[in-house]
Amino acid sequence: MGALGASTAPIAFGAVKPTVERPRIYTCDEWGARPPNGTITVLNRKPTYIVVHHTAGGNSSDLSLEHAFQISRSIQDFHMDGRGWVDSGQQLTNSRGGHVTEGRHRSVEVLDGGRKHVQGANVANHNSEVIGIENEGLYSTVDVTPQLWDSLVQLVAYIAQSYGISPDMIRGHRDFNATECPGEVLYRRLPELIAAVRAELGTAPSPAAHLRSWPLLKPGEQSEKVLAAQHLLRARGVDVTADGVFGDVTFAAVSRLAAENGVAYEPCYASRTADESGFIGVTTWPLLVRTVHAGDTGEAAKAAQALMTARGQRFDTVDTPTWQRLLA
Secondary structure, three states: OOOOOOOOOOOOOOOOOOOOOOOOEEOHHHHOOOOOOOOOOEEOOOOOEEEEEEOOOOOOOOOOHHHHHHHHHHHHHHHHHHOOOOOOOOOEEEOOOOOEEEOOOOHHHHHHHOOOEEOOOOOOOOOOOEEEEEEOOOOOOOOOOHHHHHHHHHHHHHHHHHHOOOHHHEEEHHHOOOOOOOOHHHHHOHHHHHHHHHHHHOOOOOOOOOOOOOOOEOOOOEOHHHHHHHHHHHHOOOOOOOOOEOOHHHHHHHHHHHHHOOOOOOOOOOOOOOOOOOOEOOOOHHHHOOOEEOOOOOHHHHHHHHHHHHHOOOOOEEOHHHHHHHHO
16 A cells, blocks of 8 residues: 555556647757756656646746746756755746746656656655656646646647557656645646546446545644544644644644655755645644544544534544545
């Protein structure tokens, strides 16, 4: 089982008739990329997941091709000079104007071949499994442009067709790392993206491809999920107030807990400024939850009770899958 709570094996969904036209993808040479400063790794297998990101930058009103090229150059500079990587971390970039550019060198060439994939650096600890698309903008509270959306649908459909990947294997960055990426609004549209890609390919949903991940909690949120997390932190001996409000003390406690347990800080790599080290997400919930039985007392039992009360449900045993259901 992977971080997603689902098998990481590709899901077969039958032969797909090649109906999706290859979108226009501007290569590294066309947008003026710097040469990579190391070897580009090409893996001798197909990716398992198609991962959607946002750049967490400004939502520009400039929808021009030249602006898309400048975004690609800016990301590459940051990744090479700021992160010390050999090249851009993502394989592909999609601008708010709907212009698609190659990110890491050789990504387009290898994608068109449909048998291998370029290993990027956009989903920590899962880069050998994914092909990642950075979408220009910050989508925490606002939606993507129609141009970006239409381009994303076509691009993802082409990737799925080229590699024979089920649309049910489309994921957001937060399904792998504790990050807001690709933004709350865009993340909530992923089921719509999956449906749109299915329509492009003419494929039916796979009954085996149910995603059960962990929710993302961040500062400012007030909910029974935050309350449950605080009780679970207290069960580990962390001194936080269980008030259901995600404030600075909770953020700092989660950040320390992750560091003490060897969970590397893996932010949204397109962002230069966001501090996500204390977010509660897919990598931190497994540190917190523990099996609770009927009649148990203590902080973990209080966490389970808070969630069951809020949902009007009752379980005699709350194990990991049950925690995921209660937190969904």
